[in-house]
Amino acid sequence: MGAILAFAVDFQVVxxxxxxxxxxxxxxxxxxxxxxxxxxxxxxxxxxxxxRRDYDDPAGPPL
Structure with missing residues (x-):
């Protein structure tokens, strides 16, 4: 719409x-x-x- 008003319309409004x-x-x-x-x-x-979970048990995390 803006390009039509800027480039194609050729009429005047006071x-x-x-x-x-x-x-x-x-x-x-x-x-x-x-x-x-x-x-x-x-x-x-x-x-x-x-x-990340750190476990103090040397056997590993619980199952």
Whole structure:
């Protein structure tokens, strides 16, 4: 929608610059995509948890 307003529309509205509104909409869409992918990648990360138990018994851990 923003690119259409910025590049393809050829009409005038008194007091409003349609091309600037188009550029603002394109910037908002790009920012939305950046935020979407930033939060999506953070949500998909996994943490590896390892558990180590030390036993004082020389025979080994209990079965």
């Amino acid at each position: 007091g409003i610059d349609i091309r600037v509104i188009g550029w603002i909409l394109m910037a908002a869409g790009a920012a939305g995509l950046i935020f979407f992918f930033a939060f999506w990648s953070r949500r998909r990360t996994t943490a590896v948890v390892t558990e």
